Amino acid sequence: MRAFGTDFAVPPGYLNTPSVGIPPAPVAEAVAESVERWRTGATRPGEFDPYVTRSRAGFARLLGVDPGRVAIGASASQLIANVAAALPAGTRVVAAEGDFTSVTFPFAANPGVTVTEVPLELLPERVEGHDVVAVSVVQSADGRIVDLAALRGAAEAAGAAVLLDATQAVGWLPLDVAWADWVVGAGYKWLLSPRGCAWLYVRPDAHERTRAVAANWYAGEDPWASVYGLPLRLAGDARAFDLSPVWLAQVGAAAALEYFDGVNLAEVRAHNTGLADALLEKLGLPPRGTAIVALDADPQRVAAAGIVSSVRGGRVRVGFHLYNTVDDVERVLRAFE
Template sequence: MRDMRTAFGEQFDVPDGYLNTASIGIPPAAVADAVERAVADWRRGRSSPPDFDADVAAARAGFAALVGVPVERVAIGATVSQLVAQVAVSLPAGSRVVVRAGEFTSVTFPFAAQAARGVVVDEVPAAELADRAAEADLVAVSVVQSADGAVADLAGLRAAQAAGTTVVLDVSQSLGWLDAEIGWADAVVGAGYKWLLSPRGCAWLAVSPSVRERMVAHQAGWYAGDDPWTTVYDLPLRLAPDARAFDVSPVWFAQVGAAAALPWLAGLDRAAVHAHCVGLADALRAELGMAPAGSAIVSLSGPDVGERLAAAGVRSSVRAGAVRVGFHLYNDANDLDRVVRALKR
């Protein structure tokens, strides 16, 4: 049996050379155990739908703590695009949206799909995004880019917000390792199955009061009701008074895992987590003659990079024509050395 790794007080059954967290994170053993227990209860007929409400609440509170907002501002969903769409469909007709060129399409497609209402989406180079955002009604961007790990100019985006632009941030590739203040944004959305070490099927949206006021609950269902267990039948519309009005019915087992993972992540020393993850990534960059980037994600180009890493037992992925590796809590110097040996051989 493979030895378990211990990191930040938890055990991980993660294989050596696993550097693919940007695609799918490996949960702490305690998180996987919680999901397994829930599945076992389901298998044996011991589950009841209200049993999962506590997990939904715990995961919601964990996301709120990680973002730095009151829990009343957080809605749940299953995917980023599903939640971004609720912001996009509530934009006034004719709005202008600015996005970074090469942005992940779960961020951009929901806005582009509003073209019939006159919503215009402009793609601009990353270096121009903050300046161009000040001229738009809304800017939507990943805090850390999926393909290359580039970190957004948060100070510039905050300046655009002060000029009247609504700022939407996707934290799917940053929340869980990046030590940055993001609670100021008008909307913050993130998926759980990468750096938040949760099962696929859970995502969250934190909205400011001003955005909340102009949003319409286009996906309203029973779980968006003021009391989900009494709003399952009949009209009139009885939505929750806070961001729960935008809830989508939860994926139960994903929420069980998130309830175990997010509160733990929120309780960690964020500066220490950042230093660990970025320290390994920038050490790799230094070994390969690259400049430090302050990101846990490293994009590697060159002949046969992917093949050499795979032969060395390194799990990575290919994005935008380059090989992507990422360092999270459970990675260590052995993983770094494995990559360096493979690429310097």
């Protein structure tokens, strides 16, 4: 099918983007071409550097930040560990109750840190008395969206640092988050990239509060001059927190994030939430203005209706992205007949 200016081989009823996004044809073709080069012995390590540069710049554009403030990695939790491991003993972190554990586990794994969970809706008013806030912009389990304006105001008033996980938001929800200390995002969901690519925005004044827990040659000021011997010589910008790239993932991400340059995210948001809210309305439920919907439904009946979805927190989770249509809404409704 064709949607938002490109072609997708997405099957009817595919509503599992919160788990795995479907790549546009040019993204899949770029990865396939790279696999063929690898298969035939034509690959050279240095050829992947431009792809990393392109994906880094693409993520930066989505956030409206300087590419030099963006680190690349393989997963959200691995990048968040750079933040969590740097926190001194006695640090108090507040998080949303039931948030995805890739957000909370890195902090909980630091023995000197206390993590307190509160309901998402109460998070802004519970910031006072804490040093760090860590939360997903959009909740993985049910699509609830944190009140970013209220959170920013509360954090600034309390002098608390903020880490945002934008994994379930970036790619469909226009974001104004450069004010946060750190923003992480994985690419294989709404950004339609292969699994194995993620990015971390580090605000300039948060650099010294971030630790390169997986310091490696690629995090050097000049990676190809950092492959042997001491002393430690990390980059002076956010590249100091880079992980050696997952090559094929970066190839796909470079193409995918450049595709998003030509996409109006406000239109994507309207499309996605329009479908999600139409489903809720037909089920007699109030609209929620988010692309992810959690339903009290029988997973087997949903699957029998031709829907690809996930089960999260005991509920069927569906997500609507730019390649979904009204036909997908009707398929879900058939599971309730």
